[in-house]
Amino acid sequence: MVSLGGIARKIFGSSNDRRVKSMRPRVEAINAMENEVAALSDAELRARTDQFRQDLANGASLDDLLVPAFATVREAAKRVLGMRPFDVQLIGGMVLHGGDIAEMRTGEGKTLVATLPVYLNALAGKGVHVVTVNDYLATRDAEWMGRVYKFLGLTVGVIVHGLSDEERRAAYACDVTYATNNELGFDYLRDNMKYERGQMVQREHNYAIVDEVDSILVDEARTPLIISGPLEDRSEMYNTIDAFILQLEPADYEVDEKQKTSIFTEEGTEKLENMLRAAGHLKGESLYDVENVAIVHHVNNALKAHRLFQRDKDYIVRNGEIVIIDEFTGRMMPGRRYSEGLHQALEAKEHVAIQPENQTLASITFQNYFRMYAKLSGMTGTAQTEAEEFGNIYNLNVLEIPTNLPVRRLDEDDEVYRTVEEKYKAIVREIRDANAKGQPILVGTTSIEKSELLAERLRKEGMKGFQVLNARHHEQEASIVAQAGVPGAVTIATNMAGRGTDIQLGGNAEMRIAQELGDMPEGEERAAREKTIRDDILALKEKALAAGGLYVLATERHESRRIDNQLRGRSGRQGDPGRSKFFLSLQDDLMRIFGSERMDGMLQKLGLKEDEAIIHPWINKALEKAQKKVEARNFDIRKNLLKYDDVSNDQRKVVFARRIELMDGEGLGETISEMRESVIDDLVNINIPENAYAEQWNAVGLKEGVRQYLNLDLPVEDWVKEEGIAEEEIRNRLTELTDKEAADRAERFGPDIMAYVERSVVLQTLDHLWREHIVNLDHLRSVVGFRGYAQRDPLQEYKQEAFELFQAMLGNLNQAVTAQLMRVELVREAAEAPPPQAPETHGHHMDGTTGEDDFGDTGLLVRQEVARVVEPEDRDPNDQSTWGKVGRNEACPCGSGKKYKHCHGAFA
Structure with missing residues (x-):
């Protein structure tokens, strides 16, 4: 109907x-x-x-x-x-x-x-x-x-x-x-x-x-x-957290080995909070407060390392290093590391040297x-x-778009065998038969390993002269694919290999001319040789046409119909004849996932003998339905990932647009002034709460904040004792004195130098905080999924907390920039100094199908000069340019008595 x-x-x-x-x-x-x-x-x-x-x-x-x-x-x-x-x-x-x-x-x-x-x-x-x-x-x-x-x-x-x-x-x-x-x-x-x-x-x-x-x-x-770029040394944190995990009991966590997940129980969470609080690592009241996302990430990794990963099964310790064992092959994979800090957690567990993490400096989908x-x-x-x-x-x-000439390719129904062994026997027979009559064959496989497996079978059968292709060396690949239409050619390729290159029956004339004649100068001899090659290709094309055109033989169905269609589409170009056929077995991944056990039992009852195939259009339709289900699932996964990335993308656009504004701006005086005012407002609001009595004001806290962020030693305690003074008056005094100090500094060094310094400080500080923010978002993303257990939407939770983290980052930016500019001391040559350089970085893009890094070790993008080490006695507390490289846990050279990471290192 x-x-x-x-x-x-x-x-x-x-x-x-x-x-x-x-x-x-x-x-x-x-x-x-x-x-x-x-x-x-x-x-x-x-x-x-x-x-x-x-x-x-x-x-x-x-x-x-x-x-x-x-x-x-x-x-x-x-x-x-x-x-x-x-x-x-x-x-x-x-x-x-x-x-x-x-x-x-x-x-x-x-x-x-x-x-x-x-x-x-x-x-x-x-x-x-x-x-x-x-x-x-x-x-x-x-x-x-x-x-x-x-x-x-x-x-x-x-x-x-x-x-x-x-x-x-x-x-x-x-x-x-x-x-x-x-x-x-x-x-x-x-x-x-x-x-x-x-x-x-x-x-x-x-x-x-x-x-x-x-x-x-x-x-x-x-x-x-x-x-990505190297992250600061966090080995102390990994070792601390590892020691805490050893103090937990089985009642403190739940482990699901099948799903490979581990979570803390309420008792375990409370124990951890007490230990972290005592060690000074916990901010706020709860482990799951937004400020502690990095700590949550560390403790989750440590629990995984101890309870989900077994030594000599999932990894071995060799020469003081953690070496991953492939769960499918049992082989060691030296050089490969678990990401997101998990490898470092394993190193802490086994008490070997903890290698530095790579930090994501920037990313985009x-x-x-x-x-x-x-x-x-x-x-x-x-x-x-x-x-x-x-x-x-x-x-x-x-x-x-319609084809220029009608498609004459014959797409045959799939042949389905009970076992992989029977399927490969049929494929080898089919290749031999087609090859015997001079028909060019393109054999499509779903992986490099399966290409090699088929090639080995053909060698055992005595076949020679076939080509095995994979997506590794694109130029060689293109020249091989271009000649895959020569009569009798057998080319085995992974489904994605050779895209962008046309398979022409008889071969590709331009490729052959380039390969055979190379740099031969123009002239009569070259013209004659070119004509010979073109005539030979025309003759070969006639033979290939007579044999039925290109035969695309697929060894398996891909989970995506599109990949199958790509392979089929290599045959039948520009009205040429051709054929395509898929050979399947009930043990193939796609068939196995979608209930081939029932089909196997039914085929045995129907009396399907060994080496016999079942061929019917209904099977093609059933497979197409299965592929549609997988495609829909993969689309949902990509769509969900994008929803999370859209949150960070909105923030990325704000930061990148801000950077361009800062680079384009002639002078940043007004922006810097607004940042100072914002810091002063925050200091006053925190230490002099609205509607609080004068005796409730925190004069000591305000004085310390003014010294830390504005680099001014002011008699704040005397101000608050003045009769009838209001918070607005204190705010105005702070603003006036800070503006005067900033103006004096700018006058000492001149407008050009000051503009250069302001731009450098703001950009470098913004970049530093943005990189830390990216790490926090990664950690937040990895833990927010657990909110679903509490009937809360993880995406909404992620959006809300990502926004809070972003607002906090902007607040930190104002404080860090103000603190640094109120302390900076310069020499005259600074204006002629080269612009700051980005840190040493590597580029990565993981191949979605192979899991390998497209750029591998070749993705080095930008280099950075190594910071010099300066002896403590040679450092001038008032001139940060004399400090050189300062350890995160060293006393800050400014003389504050704090660790560097809690003082100038917080915004350096």
């Missing part, structure tokens, strides 16, 4: 069809201009760029220029690349210009499609970013498509790993910039750690086109980009980075299955 919706679609077409149809008139208008534009000389064609820019200056919109601009790019591509964008590619370009996602099948020329909206939007002069999944593709596409842009008078830059700030700044200043998502995100974070506006490399986030948009905005968006662009669009072969996520999170619609 056909639904009403199905009848309506047959009559009127789907909404996708209607949108595509609405773009046809513009396509016809571009086609109508083709002869006119083709008649122009190269110089006249290039001159159209200046004319378009003039039109924009005169009030025309980019939409007004779409038809003539697209016609110009089409002609330029014909002349420079020998490629003429098809009508469907023009439609793809319009979708991208409109700020949506163009879903285009593999081989439909997405790289060329991007040139159309890139050129049009670059005319505005605000920069266009084209985002790719790896450095190889960024470099390749910038060189390849860059020829079109340069021909039309635009500048092109490329951002890859290892560039200096000057090179990055120049690339971002170009009309068109190609870059990877990781580099863009890291540059944004690093820019917001700089101390002068001129040091920043990025400009405004105007327009981005994301290639392989599903990979970048969905798969890689599972984990944030992180810039790809969701929040890419949502900063005024306009965002993307292209991929597979986005429709994630359309809801693109719409909800990025406000992007997905539009399916």
Whole structure:
């Protein structure tokens, strides 16, 4: 029975069809201009760029220029690349210009499609970013498509790993910039750690086109980009907490080994609070007060270390180090460390040297980075299955672009075997049969390990000449994938490997010419050799076509339909024939999770023999339902993570905007004055409560606060004894004397030096407090989930307490800046001193599928000079520049008698 919706679609077409149809008139208008534009000389064609820019200056919109601009790019591509964008590619370009996602099948020329909206939007002069999944593709596409842009008078830059700030700044200043998502995100974070506006490399986030948009905005968006640096030594704290845990009894905590969780009981919490209070580590009344989130994090890790992690099972102690044991393979994993302080808790438990933690200095999710662009669009072969996520999170619609030629690929029903062993036997047989008739085969696996397992089976069967690919060396990978369409080729790849490279039947002529002819000079000999290669590829293509085109053979279903569709889509490009088939077993992860035990029993009753497969469209539908469930669950997880990150993102935007204001401001005198007034208000309000009698005023506390934060020794006790004095009078006296002291200091050093010092102190203090705040938010996030047991919404609790922490951070900023500026003493050369440098940092992005760090040990981003050590007797208490590096637990050199970490170290 056909639904009403199905009848309506047959009559009127789907909404996708209607949108595509609405773009046809513009396509016809571009086609109508083709002869006119083709008649122009190269110089006249290039001159159209200046004319378009003039039109924009005169009030025309980019939409007004779409038809003539697209016609110009089409002609330029014909002349420079020998490629003429098809009508469907023009439609793809319009979708991208409109700020949506163009879903285009593999081989439909997405790289060329991007040139159309890139050129049009670059005319505005605000920069266009084209985002790719790896450095190889960024470099390749910038060189390849860059020829079109340069021909039309635009500048092109490329951002890859290892560039200096000057090179990055120049690339971002170009009309068109190609870059990877990781580099863009890291540059944004690093820019917001700089101390002068001129040091920043990025400009405004105007327009981005994301290639392989599903990979970048969905798969890689599972984990944030992180810039980290070494944290202060906290070994004393770990050892203290560890000693407390040893004093607890089984009644003081509950452990769930199955869920790998441990929590303190009420009795345990009370015991800990008493011990922490006695040791001077507890602030406020309760362990779970917002000021104690870091302590809660420490005690939870210590409990996990003692009660959930077993020596010689989960880890071993070797050469004075904790070495993790892989729970699946039983192998040691030297060099790997548990994060968030858990590894340090284990080191304290085993009484080995505690290695310093890495502190998160800055982080951002790809969701929040890419949502900063005024306009965002993307292209991929597979986005429709994630359309809801693109719409909800990025406000992007997905539009399916028709293929240039009808798809002739045959997608066969899955073959399901009872065991993995039977499945692999069938796969090896299938590969042998296809290979024997010269059909090129692309074998897709879900992991590198499974690729190696299949390769080993093929070797035992005597097969040679096959290629095993994984996403490690992108350039080699691209050249191997490009030749996967040669007759008889067998290429085994993980599902994500080789994206961005077209598999052409017979092989890729440009790749072969580059590999075989290399740097051979232009001339008759090279031309003859090129012709030979192209003729050979045409002959090989005919053989591959005769054998049935590319055969995509998948060894397993992925939990995401989109990954399966990516693999299928490698076959059947530009109307070529092809086929695809998935081989499954009831022992595969997806089948096992969704009740294959019942199916196994049923198949045995039905008499399914060994090495026999069950093939039926119903199984495909059942699997699709299972995949939809997993996709929905993963989407919910990402959405939930984003809700938490949005809280810190709002605060991040405030801090980063404040930094830019501070760097742009000519003088910060007014801001500094407001900070001083805020500190004075707080001191007076705390020590002279509203409506309190004079004898209830805390004169001693006020005097100490004035000395600590304003560096003034004032007769506050005498003031409060004066007859009839009011708190307002005390406030005014403090303000007047503080302003005078600040003005005298500014006059001594001159306005230029003072402005430099004020900016440096405020920025460095803000950065220090922001980094501590990030750590506190991480700790808060890890403990707030327990609030759910008390029927309280963890997200709402997180929002409320994160706000309180942020307000406290801003209050600390006022105190720390005021205290430092009221003490600072300078030498004249300070004005010519180089700007402060960001601390030594590393960049990290964990691969959502492999769990490995994309940047590994290569993510060193910024270096810092090592602070010199100065002997105590050589330090001038009044000149902080003579102190050098001061230990956190040393007496503060200012002479206050406090530890450095509780005095100047609180804001240094």
